[in-house]
Amino acid sequence: MKDGTNGGVRETLSTLFETAYRTAHPAVCLPAHLPKVPEGGRIIIIGAGKGSAAMAVAAEEHYIATGEAGKISGLISTRHGFGLPTKIIEILEAGHPVPDANSIVGAERAIALAKSAGPNDLVLCLLSGGASAIWAAPVPDVSFEAKQALTKQLLKSGAPISEMNCVRKHLSEVKGGKLAAAVYPARLLTLAISDVPGDNPDEIGSGPTVADRSTLADARAVLAKWKITPSPEIAKALDDPKNETLKAGDPKLANSTYEIVAAPRASIEAAGAIARDLGYRTIMLGDDLEGEAHDVARKHAEMALEAKAKGEKVAIMSGGELTVTVRGNGSGGPNQEYALGLAIALNGTPGIAGLAGDTDGIDGGGGHHSDPAGAMVFPDTLARAASQNLNAAKFLENNDSTGFFRPIGDLILCGPTQTNVNDFRVILVDP
Numbered sequence: 267m268k269d270g271t272n273g274g275v276r277e278t279l280s281t282l283f284e285t286a287y288r289t290a291h292p293a294v295c296l297p298a299h300l301p302k303v304p305e306g307g308r309i310i311i312i313g314a315g316k317g318s319a320a321m322a323v324a325a326e327e328h329y330i331a332t333g334e335a336g337k338i339s340g341l342i343s344t345r346h347g348f349g350l351p352t353k354i355i356e357i358l359e360a361g362h363p364v365p366d367a368n369s370i371v372g373a374e375r376a377i378a379l380a381k382s383a384g385p386n387d388l389v390l391c392l393l394s395g396g397a398s399a400i401w402a403a404p405v406p407d408v409s410f411e412a413k414q415a416l417t418k419q420l421l422k423s424g425a426p427i428s429e430m431n432c433v434r435k436h437l438s439e440v441k442g443g444k445l446a447a448a449v450y451p452a453r454l455l456t457l458a459i460s461d462v463p464g465d466n467p468d469e470i471g472s473g474p475t476v477a478d479r480s481t482l483a484d485a486r487a488v489l490a491k492w493k494i495t496p497s498p499e500i501a502k503a504l505d506d507p508k509n510e511t512l513k514a515g516d517p518k519l520a521n522s523t524y525e526i527v528a529a530p531r532a533s534i535e536a537a538g539a540i541a542r543d544l545g546y547r548t549i550m551l552g553d554d555l556e557g558e559a560h561d562v563a564r565k566h567a568e569m570a571l572e573a574k575a576k577g578e579k580v581a582i583m584s585g586g587e588l589t590v591t592v593r594g595n596g597s598g599g600p601n602q603e604y605a606l607g608l609a610i611a612l613n614g615t616p617g618i619a620g621l622a623g624d625t626d627g628i629d630g631g632g633g634h635h636s637d638p639a640g641a642m643v644f645p646d647t648l649a650r651a652a653s654q655n656l657n658a659a660k661f662l663e664n665n666d667s668t669g670f671f672r673p674i675g676d677l678i679l680c681g682p683t684q685t686n687v688n689d690f691r692v693i694l695v696d697p
Contacts, residue, residue: 272619272644275694278544279621279642280678282537282581286690287625287683289536290459290528292320296392299457299527300328303337307386311340311355312376312445314401315394315471316362316626317459319344320684322355322392329354341379342392343372343400345628347635348682363630364417365402370410373403373440380445383452391445391454395461395626395686397471398431403439405509412497413437423492424591426556427462431472435511436485437503441472442511447518449475454522460529461626461688463554463586467524475522478511529553530585530687533625537692541581546694548581549573553688555586559600560607560662562588563622566693567611570618573695582693590630596666599630601640601689602677606667608693609643610658619644620693623678626686638668638677640689650674 288294303309311325322342329338330353340355345362358375360368383389404413416437420430435441446454454475462469467476486504489496496504503509512519530553538548549569555562566582573580588600598606601622608620623629623640630637648658654673661670671677 272646275619275644276642278694279619279692282540282692283621283623283678283690285540286533286537287685289533290625290685290687292317292324292459292685295459295528296321296324296457297328299525300325301388301390301455303334304386304388307384307388309338309388309390310379310383311338311342311390311392312379313392314343314372314376314397315459315686316345316348316396316682317394317685318342318392319348319350319357321394322352322357323350325392326352326354341372341375343376345396345400345635348684350684360400362396362399363421365399365414369400369402373401376401377403377440377445377448380448383449385452387452389449389452389454391456391475393456393471394459395471395688397474398434398441401440401474405437405439405503408437408499408503412499416496416500419494422592423494424558424589425488425492426589427587428469429488431469432480433485433488435472435478435480436482436509437500438472440474442478443473443476443516443519444512445474446476446522447512450518450521452521456522456524458524458526459685459687460526461686463556465526465529476524477514477516477519480511482510528685528687533687533690534583534585537690538581538583546579546581548583551582551584553585555584555588557588559588559590559603563604563607564611567608570612570693570695571615574615574617574697577697578695579697580695582695584691585688587688590665592665594664594666596661596664596669598665598667599624601629602638602667602671603662603665604691605641605643606658606662606670609647610662612643614645614648616645617697618693618695620691621678622689622691624689625683627680627683635682639680640678641667641671642676642678647674647676
């Protein structure tokens, strides 16, 4: 960390981030879990998420190699800009984090394909984070516009993703086990890449193929907690027992099985192994951290400063999904806001650098696939910013972390990674 360009530590931080997301790439983690084509039947492939296009490509390549390409077909929905060329499976791009018209089209077509499965067929659901917005068919009597507006309210509220999804699944025709109900009595296998703290299947993509632990009452409580007044049609839908999700023991889940093929912990551990090879002692804070991004950053900075004072060479690593309560009109996501909060808290302390990035390659922002994945922090971050008259505190107050990091060249710009195991954060302390 002694060179003026931060080149050495910048390269190390980049290597750790790349290791994290490449460990969870579908080409690496999916093939070993793919099922055989059932005798006398076919595999109908459906799915949604930021990593689902790459999952579809990996599945195609597998079944082409086994000579069974003629027995598979299907449709995958992914985020705009995340599509990949395929030979057999159709790819549909839809809105994220706010759903768009294609979110409805993709969900409705997935339901229709699920219902088309015969007794000898297997429905294979390829699921990854982001599916909650990418599949968004509203329940009857709820307009798409009302659900879209509610999503925007939830995103601005600071509510954790688990609570957001609790609400969204009770307003959906596909989430909360309802896709499994559409498949029944045919067989269903879900292969999922987890992006949620705790890896709970009913929270990954809002659990379209599994029993749901949350209730309509829980959804209403979330809106009350975050002081969100729903539109009349949303309020009515959340009071209607017909919109309750499927629960454990429901017979329509009897033919459904579920496997997680990649999860945040494995990605963090892979990056940790690299850090240890470089001489750092790793401090793992867990893969399920939640909280306000700049508050968590301040706590992590305190840990780093304490290690520095002790003369320790450590790598402090964490995952999970932080939130931002939007108060300003700037641009940026929770990883960039964490990085900005970290820079302020470290205040240019020598020997400490950090990175925060979303493993899908996109961190909030304008919702475009070219948005930054996150940002890096170095001992000279604040000094370089000050030389351009950038006041870090004011940018944080305006939630404009992208606007702060872009002029000084410390954004992570990698584009879609074709997977999603949530956020990756690391602070390197090298006295």
